[in-house]
Amino acid sequence: MSMSTTELAPRPVTAGNHQLSIDARDLVKTYPGEVRALSGVSFAVAPGQVFALLGPNGAGKSTLVKILTTLSRPDSGRALVAGHDVVRAPNAVRRVIGYVAQQSAVDLEATGRENLLLQGQLYRMKGGALRFRVDELLARFGLAEVADRQARTYSGGMRRKLDVAMGLVHQPQVLFLDEPTTGLDPEARVEMWRGVSALAREGLAILLTTHYLEEADHLADRVAIIDRGRIVVEGTPEGLKSELRGDALLLELRNNLPAVQVLAALRPLQGELREVVLDGATLRARADQGATAAVAALQALESQGIPVASIAVARPSLDDVYLRYAGRAFASAQEEASR
Numbered sequence: 001m002s003m004s005t006t007e008l009a010p011r012p013v014t015a016g017n018h019q020l021s022i023d024a025r026d027l028v029k030t031y032p033g034e035v036r037a038l039s040g041v042s043f044a045v046a047p048g049q050v051f052a053l054l055g056p057n058g059a060g061k062s063t064l065v066k067i068l069t070t071l072s073r074p075d076s077g078r079a080l081v082a083g084h085d086v087v088r089a090p091n092a093v094r095r096v097i098g099y100v101a102q103q104s105a106v107d108l109e110a111t112g113r114e115n116l117l118l119q120g121q122l123y124r125m126k127g128g129a130l131r132f133r134v135d136e137l138l139a140r141f142g143l144a145e146v147a148d149r150q151a152r153t154y155s156g157g158m159r160r161k162l163d164v165a166m167g168l169v170h171q172p173q174v175l176f177l178d179e180p181t182t183g184l185d186p187e188a189r190v191e192m193w194r195g196v197s198a199l200a201r202e203g204l205a206i207l208l209t210t211h212y213l214e215e216a217d218h219l220a221d222r223v224a225i226i227d228r229g230r231i232v233v234e235g236t237p238e239g240l241k242s243e244l245r246g247d248a249l250l251l252e253l254r255n256n257l258p259a260v261q262v263l264a265a266l267r268p269l270q271g272e273l274r275e276v277v278l279d280g281a282t283l284r285a286r287a288d289q290g291a292t293a294a295v296a297a298l299q300a301l302e303s304q305g306i307p308v309a310s311i312a313v314a315r316p317s318l319d320d321v322y323l324r325y326a327g328r329a330f331a332s333a334q335e336e337a338s339r
Helices: 061-068 090-096 112-122 127-140 156-168 186-201 213-219 237-242 259-265 290-303 318-326 330-338
Strands: 022-031 035-045 050-054 076-081 097-100 174-178 205-210 222-227 230-235 247-253 274-279 282-287 308-314
Touching: 022 061, 035 061, 035 076, 035 222, 035 230, 050 061, 050 186, 050 213, 061 076, 061 174, 061 205, 090 097, 097 156, 112 127, 112 156, 127 156, 156 174, 156 186, 186 205, 186 213, 205 213, 213 318, 222 318, 230 237, 230 318, 237 318, 247 290, 259 274, 259 290, 274 318, 282 290, 282 318, 290 308, 318 330
Parallel strands: 050 205, 050 222, 097 174, 174 205
Antiparallel strands: 022 035, 022 076, 222 230, 247 282, 247 308, 274 282
């Protein structure tokens, strides 16, 4: 299918003096059965930026990526990728993006080199230019020595690196990574983080979906926390955490008890504790003086016959950010999504 002149000449989209790589506005998507996957999602990604969509399974991350990569259409709203409208100019969008899905696209019967050559041919690359690009990517991702082995002999981390390399063959302007480190061991995950950071430093815009709090905290320039189809908060990881004044307290009770009983025991500490949430046997709270408040909370609970198994005091994390804006702990959201 040929592209129109309109598709080849996108309207520049700017934020200040910078063209945006992704500009999504008020995206809505509903599936049969009145399942609202997205409810008015808006955000923007600049060139050279790693933007992480952080949320539990079922939050709407994959639906959003499908819309931005032209695999699905929104019910309403608008999205531009590298200046191209995802609905009006899908062919143009596909030419300027790389997409690494959750499920590997690697052909296990082919070699690493053959996988990359085929991917390039799909983008009408050929000859010496394609061979040079394939060699370049094999070297970059540490796959040169295994390039002519069948991909079925690769480790999980090697296959995932090959997946990313395949998404980069045609030198896209925007790279979508949908849960790129799921199933990888810690060493392979850290290696993937290094590779993603390097790509962003070279000017590539990267949209990353993840349900790993540590991954978003470590890797992203900006994070949008998405819950039940809505972006509940967006900002830099450090900026979001700095909004949470004081220390985070985490107490594990020995038994699941009614919230009214636990909260009543802590009532005398209203001046010291705030944002108190009980989730099963896990009690979370915030305090200006974490160590002092932890001792006071322990004494108050045990004086009312509520035994505490463990207690920890920490600086704010993205889990605390999620709790504040989504109204539940991230682990609870994950558990709910898996039911």
